[in-house]
Amino acid sequence: MQQLYPSPDPAVDPAAVYRHDPPPADRALPRVLVNMVASVDGATVAEGVTEGLSSPGDKRIFFLLRTLADVILVGAQTVRAEGYGTARLSEAAMAARRDRGQAPAPRIAVVTRSLHLDWSTRLFTEATVRPFVIAPPTADPARLAAAREVADAVVVGDTRVDLVAALRALRERDVGVVLCEGGPTLNAELAGADLIDELCLTIAPALVGAGGGDRIIAAAPLPGLHAVSLLSVLEDDGSLFLRYAVGAEPG
Numbered sequence: 001m002q003q004l005y006p007s008p009d010p011a012v013d014p015a016a017v018y019r020h021d022p023p024p025a026d027r028a029l030p031r032v033l034v035n036m037v038a039s040v041d042g043a044t045v046a047e048g049v050t051e052g053l054s055s056p057g058d059k060r061i062f063f064l065l066r067t068l069a070d071v072i073l074v075g076a077q078t079v080r081a082e083g084y085g086t087a088r089l090s091e092a093a094m095a096a097r098r099d100r101g102q103a104p105a106p107r108i109a110v111v112t113r114s115l116h117l118d119w120s121t122r123l124f125t126e127a128t129v130r131p132f133v134i135a136p137p138t139a140d141p142a143r144l145a146a147a148r149e150v151a152d153a154v155v156v157g158d159t160r161v162d163l164v165a166a167l168r169a170l171r172e173r174d175v176g177v178v179l180c181e182g183g184p185t186l187n188a189e190l191a192g193a194d195l196i197d198e199l200c201l202t203i204a205p206a207l208v209g210a211g212g213g214d215r216i217i218a219a220a221p222l223p224g225l226h227a228v229s230l231l232s233v234l235e236d237d238g239s240l241f242l243r244y245a246v247g248a249e250p251g
């Protein structure tokens with residue numbers, strides 16, 4: 001993998017680029033990173049899932065980001081479409097996390113209003129740490145009870161999850177870094193509320209055309225143009241790995 005920006009490096013170690021110190025103890029919300037892959041023409045899926053856009057380099061960055069996260073935040077539709085399982089890390093990655101004072105593996109947190117999730121899937125049955133299910137107070141009580149059997153419920157908002165309150169609740173549980181893995185609907189809500197600190201975007205060297213799903217941020221127009229600042233560009237086998245700072249550095 002080579003770095004093209006900010007300084008050319010023909011054999012960069014991505015772990016030195018994608019690194020995150022824990023946020024200051026008095027920070028009210030966790031740091032939020034969003035990681036997405038898109039084709040050159042902006043498609044986020046090929047034949048309904050992301051797999052066709054992903055490359056070995058993309059998977060390397062995907063898992064590297066997971067090693068940094070305390071929580072992986074994901075929208076329920078992505079869980080359903082991609083068949084989400086647990087976050088498995090290598091022994092070395094888990095050891096590095098312990099050295100940094102993190103839990104051995106990140107916890108997955110699913111944002112859902114419907115609670116239409118299959119509680120018998122690996123995500124809920126094979127996790128070494130219980131996932132979070134983040135739902136609004138109006139969620140169906142029977143489904144919420146079923147969720148509580150296999151996950152820790154965070155109930156915030158009104159008819160929808162209030163993402164600021166959700167992130168605050170995670171921070172109160174000592175969560176420093178949240179990695180959002182999409183999808184575009186959840187990303188849009190985070191972006192609309194100015195909650196994204198960093199966007200990690202893989203541009204896959206492919207064109208998809210129609211049927212390529214939403215763009216990386218979809219479902220709601222953002223209130224005005226959101227400027228982003230380029231932090232780094234890596235390249236591997238034609239895929240580009242872009243890191244952008246989003247918004248002002250929150251206090």
Ligand SMILES: NC(=O)c1ccc[n+]([C@@H]2O[C@H](COP(=O)([O-])OP(=O)(O)OC[C@H]3O[C@@H](n4cnc5c(N)ncnc54)[C@H](OP(=O)(O)O)[C@@H]3O)[C@@H](O)[C@H]2O)c1
Pocket residue numbers: 035036037038043044045048049050074075076077078079081082111112113114115116135136159160161162163181182183184185186187189213214218
């Ligand atoms: N290219 C990539 O990197 C990438 C990454 C991720 C996903 N994807 C693709 O994107 C597609 C899924 O994305 P999507 O935009 O359709 O859905 P999504 O963002 O994954 O999930 C949307 C769902 O999340 C829940 N949700 C989001 N905000 C909420 C809130 N404030 N309160 C309560 N619930 C909330 C709702 O779940 P309920 O419906 O349960 O109420 C909503 O239907 C899939 O095709 C997937 O393959 C691509």
